[in-house]
Every structure is written in C-alpha cells, then in structure tokens.
Amino acid sequence: MIRKLFDIIAGNAVPAVFIIISAFAIPLSGYSASYLIQELLTRIGRNSFLILSLLIPIMAGMGLNFGMVLGAMAGQIGLLFICDWGIVGIPGMLLACLIGTPIAIVLGIFCGAVMNRAKGREMVTSYILGFFINGVYQMTVLYLMGWIIPITNPALLLSRGYGVRNAVSLLGIRGILDNLIPAIITGTQGAGQFFSVQGGNAFVMIQLPFLEGSIRIPLATLIVIALFCVFIVWFRKTKLGQDMRAIGQNQAVADSAGIPVNRTRIIAIVISTVLACYGQIIYLQNMGTLNTYNSHDQAGMFSIAALLIGGASVSRASIANVFVGVILFHLMFIVAPMAGKNLIGEAQIGEYFRVFVSYGIIAIALVLHAWKRNREREAARRSLRGNKGGE
Amino acid sequence: MQEVMNEYIVLLTQYLTQWGISPGLAGVILAVVVWLLLYLGRGLGVFRFLMRWYQRLLLLAGLVALGFWLFYIGREHQVFLDNKPMNDYRALEQVNVSINGGESVEIMARERSVKKTVGPEFELKAEIFDEDGEIVDTITRTITPKCSKDIMINLPMLAGGAEDFVLPAPR
Numbered sequence: 001m002i003r004k005l006f007d008i009i010a011g012n013a014v015p016a017v018f019i020i021i022s023a024f025a026i027p028l029s030g031y032s033a034s035y036l037i038q039e040l041l042t043r044i045g046r047n048s049f050l051i052l053s054l055l056i057p058i059m060a061g062m063g064l065n066f067g068m069v070l071g072a073m074a075g076q077i078g079l080l081f082i083c084d085w086g087i088v089g090i091p092g093m094l095l096a097c098l099i100g101t102p103i104a105i106v107l108g109i110f111c112g113a114v115m116n117r118a119k120g121r122e123m124v125t126s127y128i129l130g131f132f133i134n135g136v137y138q139m140t141v142l143y144l145m146g147w148i149i150p151i152t153n154p155a156l157l158l159s160r161g162y163g164v165r166n167a168v169s170l171l172g173i174r175g176i177l178d179n180l181i182p183a184i185i186t187g188t189q190g191a192g193q194f195f196s197v198q199g200g201n202a203f204v205m206i207q208l209p210f211l212e213g214s215i216r217i218p219l220a221t222l223i224v225i226a227l228f229c230v231f232i233v234w235f236r237k238t239k240l241g242q243d244m245r246a247i248g249q250n251q252a253v254a255d256s257a258g259i260p261v262n263r264t265r266i267i268a269i270v271i272s273t274v275l276a277c278y279g280q281i282i283y284l285q286n287m288g289t290l291n292t293y294n295s296h297d298q299a300g301m302f303s304i305a306a307l308l309i310g311g312a313s314v315s316r317a318s319i320a321n322v323f324v325g326v327i328l329f330h331l332m333f334i335v336a337p338m339a340g341k342n343l344i345g346e347a348q349i350g351e352y353f354r355v356f357v358s359y360g361i362i363a364i365a366l367v368l369h370a371w372k373r374n375r376e377r378e379a380a381r382r383s384l385r386g387n388k389g390g391e
Numbered sequence: 392m393q394e395v396m397n398e399y400i401v402l403l404t405q406y407l408t409q410w411g412i413s414p415g416l417a418g419v420i421l422a423v424v425v426w427l428l429l430y431l432g433r434g435l436g437v438f439r440f441l442m443r444w445y446q447r448l449l450l451l452a453g454l455v456a457l458g459f460w461l462f463y464i465g466r467e468h469q470v471f472l473d474n475k476p477m478n479d480y481r482a483l484e485q486v487n488v489s490i491n492g493g494e495s496v497e498i499m500a501r502e503r504s505v506k507k508t509v510g511p512e513f514e515l516k517a518e519i520f521d522e523d524g525e526i527v528d529t530i531t532r533t534i535t536p537k538c539s540k541d542i543m544i545n546l547p548m549l550a551g552g553a554e555d556f557v558l559p560a561p562r
Contacts, residue, residue, distance in 0.1 A: 082465075085462065085466065085540075086466055086467040086468075086540055087461065087462060087465040087466055087467070088465060088466075088467045088509055089465055089509060090465075091461040091462075091464050091465025092461075092465050094457075094461050095458060095461040095462060095465065098454065098457065098458050098461065099458075172467060
C-alpha cells in the first residue's frame with residue numbers, strides 16, 4: 001500500500017512540484033486571468049508541435065530525441081530560402097516545409113543510423129550529434145550560402161557578400177498560421193450571445209461574460225496541432241506503430257518476432273526529425289524573427305524540459321503529458337519574473353529561480369527514471385530467483 | 392539536337408492544342424496511361440519493380456510541381472511606380488495609383504513610389520489628374536510579373552498607351 005502510494009507520488013512528482021510553485025507564483029505575479037490565458041494559448045500554439053514530435057522516438061524505446069534540433073535546422077534552411085525568394089503567406093510556409101522535408105529526412109536517416117550503433121545510449125548520442133550537425137549547419141549558412149548556394153537578397157547576406165545575417169526578419173510569414181482563422185474570446189457583456197460568426201471572413205467570436213478584456217486564439221495552429229494528435233493516435237494503431245511499441249518494450253523479443261528493429265528505429269527518428277522541422281517553422285512563424293545561428297539551439301532542450309515537466313519519462317510519454325508540460329513550463333516562464341519582482345523587487349531573481357527549477361527538474365526527472373528502472377530490474381531479478389519478499 | 396527537340400515540342404503543343412488538350416493535361420493523361428500499363432502487367436516481377444519506382448517518381452514530380460506552384464502563387468513583388476519622363480512621354484502632373492483595390496498612393500511629377508503585391512498578377516488602377524486637380528483619365532490594367540521578383544511601371548508610358556510600360560526594377 002505504502003509502496004503503491006510512493007509509486008504514484010514518484011510518478012507525478014515533477015508536475016506536482018510545478019503545480020505547487022505555480023499556485024504560489026500566480027497570485028504574486030499579479031497578472032490577470034485573461035493575460036495568462038492569452039500568453040498560454042500563444043505558447044501552446046507555438047511549442048506544442050515541437051514537443052509532440054518527441055513522442056514517436058519514445059514509443060520506439062529511443063528515449064528523448066535530442067536530435068530533433070537537426071529537424072529544426074532543416075526547417076530554418078527552408079525559411080532562409082523562402083526569405084531569399086520573397087515567398088510570403090501560407091504558400092511561403094508550405095514551401096519552407098517542402099524544402100525542409102528532404103533535408104530533415106536525410107538528417108533523420110543519418111541520426112537513426114548513428115543511434116543504431118549506440119543502442120542504449122541514444123540520448124547522449126543524439127545530444128552530441130546535434131552539436132556536430134550544428135557545426136555543419138553553421139558552415140553551410142555562414143560560408144556556403146551566398147557563395148556556392150545562391151542567396152541574392154542583400155537583406156539576408158552579410159556585408160562581405162556571403163553568409164547569412166544573424167537576425168532574419170520573417171515579416172512575410174509572421175503570425176500567418178496563427179491569424180489564418182481570426183478567433184477571439186471576449187468579455188463583452190450583455191449580448192447574451194456566446195458564439196457568433198461575423199461577416200464573410202469566418203471571424204469566430206466567443207463571448208464569456210465573466211472574462212475581462214479579450215483573448216486572441218491561434219485557431220488554425222491549434223487545429224494543426226489537433227490533427228497531429230489524431231495522427232499520433234492513428235499511428236500507434238498501425239502496423240509500424242505496433243512494431244515501434246514492440247521494439248520499445250523489448251528489442252530482442254521484437255527482433256525474434258521478425259520486426260526489422262534497426263529499420264524501424266531509423267523510421268521513428270526520421271518521422272520525429274521531419275515533424276520537428278515543421279514544428280520549428282510553426283514556432284518561428286509565431287516569433288516573426290529567425291535567429292539564424294541560435295534559434296534551433298534551445299528547441300530540443302525546451303521541448304524535452306516541457307515534456308518531462310508534463311509527467312513524461314524517458315520511456316513513457318503521452319499526448320496529455322505534452323499539453324500539461326507546455327502549460328506548466330510556460331506558466332513558469334510568464335509568472336516567475338514578475339513574481340520575483342513583486343516578492344524581492346528584482347525580476348531577474350524570479351528568472352534565475354525559473355531557470356534553476358526548470359532545468360533542475362530535468363535532472364530530477366532523469367535521475368528518478370534511472371532509479372525507477374534500476375528498481376524494476378532489481379525486482380525482475382528477485383522474481384526470477386523466486387524471492388518476492390526482499391533479500 | 393536542342394533545336395530539333397524545341398521544334399518537336401512546339402509541334403506537339405500545337406497538335407495537342409488543336410484537340411483542346413493543354414500540355415499539363417497531356418502530361419496527366421500520359422502518367423495515367425503508363426500507370427495503367429504497369430498495373431495491367433503487375434503479374435510480372437519486373438513490372439512490379441517498375442511500378443514501385445514509377446509511383447515514387449510520380450510522387451516526386453508531384454512534390455516538385457507543388458513547390459513550383461507555391462513559388463508562383465506566393466511570390467511577393469515590389470512594384471516601383473515611376474512618374475518620370477521616358478522616351479517621348481512627359482511626366483504626369485499627378486497620378487493616384489492603387490493595386491488590387493488597396494489604398495491609393497499619390498505620385499507627383501518626377502516622383503517614384505513603391506508598392507508590394509503577392510501573386511502572379513495584380514490589378515493596377517491609375518487615376519490621372521490635370522493641373523486643376525481634376526481626374527482626366529482612369530486606367531485599369533491587369534499586370535503579370537510572373538516569376539520576376541520586382542518590376543517598374545512607367546506611368547507616363549502607361550497613360551500614353553505604350554505597350555512596353557513594364558520595365559526592369561532599378562537596382
């Protein structure tokens with residue numbers, strides 16, 4: 001009984017800690033409900049796709065795919081090309097995805113092949129691989145673009161004539177998906193109308209009498225994310241999805257059952273990398289600025305942190321973990337500086353606290369996972385010996 | 392060899408056009424016919440192999456075509472509106488120009504302005520004023536920059552009825 005209770009607490013310790021911290025920090029920050037909801041909706045739209053791309057490698061037993069930064073780099077290369085060619089709007093976003101896809105596939109195959117040579121140490125391998133490919137990316141963008149790869153837009157190129165500038169404006173696609181279906185939740189009272197479609201532009205307005213101000217909903221982005229969730233649910237039921245789950249549970253058994261383990265693992269990483277490519281494009285269209293040499297750096301770390309905060313582990317993650325994680329992780333982002341300022345008079349203290357807690361929590365989640373896995377192994381060994389009551 | 396090929400393509404296009412078939416439609420028909428042939432011969436191993444590669448090729452061709460289409464419909468153009476004298480055409484006193492029914496821009500004699508537009512073509516409306524500020528003429532033209540990034544429109548030439556009023560954009 002105590003052990004069961006301990007297991008439940010250990011299984012949900014990370015989200016519980018964050019819920020408690022948030023419960024303290026929200027009133028201290030002094031932000032209104034509408035502001036917090038607005039910020040959270042924006043950040044859910046911005047980050048969820050990237051985090052969802054981590055689920056498939058976890059299903060295949062490959063742990064947290066730090067190699068998703070490879071996909072993010074592919075997406076950024078697509079964006080650089082559309083900026084050079086001056087393609088704007090939804091066609092620009094789609095074209096960036098189309099350009100990024102083959103690059104992400106090639107990088108995914110490479111990453112998967114390397115991971116197959118480092119079975120059991122996938123996370124650290126993909127983390128270091130991210131640094132390696134980052135070097136190749138930097139060389140491509142800093143030296144080859146404008147010299148061997150044709151880039152002609154002077155707004156993109158460095159003054160020396162080759163290499164891309166550090167900051168690239170994505171004005172042509174800024175918020176294009178978020179604002180595709182304009183939707184607002186407003187607190188306007190008295191109309192007695194809770195849902196209306198205004199004019200020919202499918203302008204969706206939901207009225208909630210208890211709400212102050214108005215909240216813009218990135219409806220199209222949320223629809224894309226919902227479709228992706230449906231895809232993941234469907235994918236789990238396919239033959240390939242079942243194979244991945246079998247490999248995730250036991251590679252040796254899956255291999256004996258005739259599942260091509262290495263090939264399936266590569267496919268899992270390719271899917272994750274391609275989806276990370278799309279996720280980075282969605283993220284950057286929301287931001288509106290591409291930091292050429294740094295935007296992809298934090299993509300992996302932030303996504304993995306959010307997923308772990310949502311209660312996922314290295315071997316188990318669900319769609320619910322993604323949304324709980326993105327809400328809790330970004331709630332801390334929003335409220336921590338202001339809570340710190342109101343509590344101590346220094347916003348930077350709150351930010352330090354957030355960084356300390358957020359990344360400390362990743363370490364705790366990984367340690368908890370390792371400890372749990374060792375305990376399970378120990379229990380399995382004991383049950384094989386027929387000794388269930390301990391030593 | 393290149394000339395023979397070009398001539399053959401021109402003749403083939405003319406022949407197809409006689410039957411009301413555009414080159415794009417002809418390509419689709421050809422793709423379907425090849426697919427049918429491969430499908431009918433699927434009993435043979437070599438046909439199954441060819442079919443697999445053919446399907447991959449079709450997918451690739453479809454994606455490349457989609458890329459070109461997105462490039463074509465999503466390209467942003469800078470349209471320089473030039474009210475400077477060109478050849479024998481004198482600068483206009485004042486022109487108000489709007490693109491795709493958007494906000495109009497006022498361009499005085501010897502001035503130049505710039506507007507942005509997206510897509511393969513746009514509608515330009517120019518209202519020409521005389522010295523007294525009265526509208527003397529309104530010109531509406533559909534202009535197709537196609538894949539070129541930026542273009543310049545010389546308004547005196549447009550007003551004068553010249554055909555070559557679309558010029559390369561200034562560097």
